[in-house]
Amino acid sequence: MAVEKKLLPSILNADFWNLGELVEAALEGGADGLHMDVMDGLFVPNLTFGPSVVEAVARRTETFVDSHLMIEEPARYAAAFVSAGSNAVSVHWEAERHLHRTLTAIREKGALAGVVINPATPVSVLEEVLPFTDFVLVMSVNPGFGGQKFIPTALKKVEKLKNLLAKLGLEDRVAVEVDGGIKLDNVEDVLRAGADWIVVGSAIFSSPDPRQVRDNAARFKEKLLKFA
Ligand code: DX5
Ligand code: ZN
Numbered sequence: 001m002a003v004e005k006k007l008l009p010s011i012l013n014a015d016f017w018n019l020g021e022l023v024e025a026a027l028e029g030g031a032d033g034l035h036m037d038v039m040d041g042l043f044v045p046n047l048t049f050g051p052s053v054v055e056a057v058a059r060r061t062e063t064f065v066d067s068h069l070m071i072e073e074p075a076r077y078a079a080a081f082v083s084a085g086s087n088a089v090s091v092h093w094e095a096e097r098h099l100h101r102t103l104t105a106i107r108e109k110g111a112l113a114g115v116v117i118n119p120a121t122p123v124s125v126l127e128e129v130l131p132f133t134d135f136v137l138v139m140s141v142n143p144g145f146g147g148q149k150f151i152p153t154a155l156k157k158v159e160k161l162k163n164l165l166a167k168l169g170l171e172d173r174v175a176v177e178v179d180g181g182i183k184l185d186n187v188e189d190v191l192r193a194g195a196d197w198i199v200v201g202s203a204i205f206s207s208p209d210p211r212q213v214r215d216n217a218a219r220f221k222e223k224l225l226k227f228a
Contacts, residue, residue: 003175003196005224006032008066009217010179010201011057012048013146015208023057025210029217033064035179035199037146038081040071043095044144051077051084058085066197068116068179070143071095075102082109090114090137090177093121093129103132114177118143119151123160130170135197136161140190141180146201150181155193162194184219191227198224 009026011019011034023034036054041047058065067086071077074091075098081089089106093115096102106113112134115126119139126136138161140154158176165171177197178190187198204216 002172005191005228006064006175006197007217007221007224008033008035008064008177008197008199009204010035010037010068010146010199011205012037013202014205014213018208018210019057020060021210022205022208022213023061025214026204026217027061027063029204029214030221031063031204031217033066033087034061035201036065036067036086037201038067038069038071038077039144042072043092044070046144051080054081054086055084064088066090066177066199068137068199069095070116075105078102078106079109082106082111086111088112088114088135090116090135092116092118092143093125094118099129100132103129107134116143116179117157119154123157123164126161127164127168130165130168130174133174135175135177137177137179137199138195139180140178140182143180148181150183150186154178154180155189158190158193158195184223187220187223188226191224 039046039048066088067081103113114135116137141148175196178195179199183203
């Protein structure tokens, strides 16, 4: 049974004054969950939020919460993000020396465990960890900010990853997520390359108007459904 497609709006660029209303609008538009960009100012040159914001969102919505930890030594906080209500927690391959242990700890805590690779990190480094992961997040921008330009080499990496998963017999169990610079004019390329979970930030939350956010989400969802 193939991995199901998910549209996961990133709240990073949302108008935080109005976050609840905008999150509800994105869900009304067809989002399959929310992507929470956690940043520590060390692994990436930006600082966002901790488990409390994830908890505020998870508590008020029944939706799938996908926490992307762009932090050094993510093992220190991974469990806290699961306890806060994350259904999926991803850690960067570049930031975690004990990946098998940390992914296993996330799974034991009850969430899906994911590993993230930056644009210059090859898919090949993942071969040994894929049997212990539930999803792989392929970054199509350098992590740290929303509103950046899509890095097209990510498409080949998604294809390489899908081939590697098929070689290992994991293609029906491990989801491939792509994150960064995804717009209406490139999302079909990302899906055609084999992506299952699509993260979209500024292209959905660019407006503070909930109706616009809902419509933005609906337009991406329409494209995803063509590949379902
Ligand atoms: C970047 C984050 C992405 C980003 C996506 O470090 O991981 O999730 O917020 O935003 P857009 O879609 O605007 O690139
Ligand atoms: Zn992200």
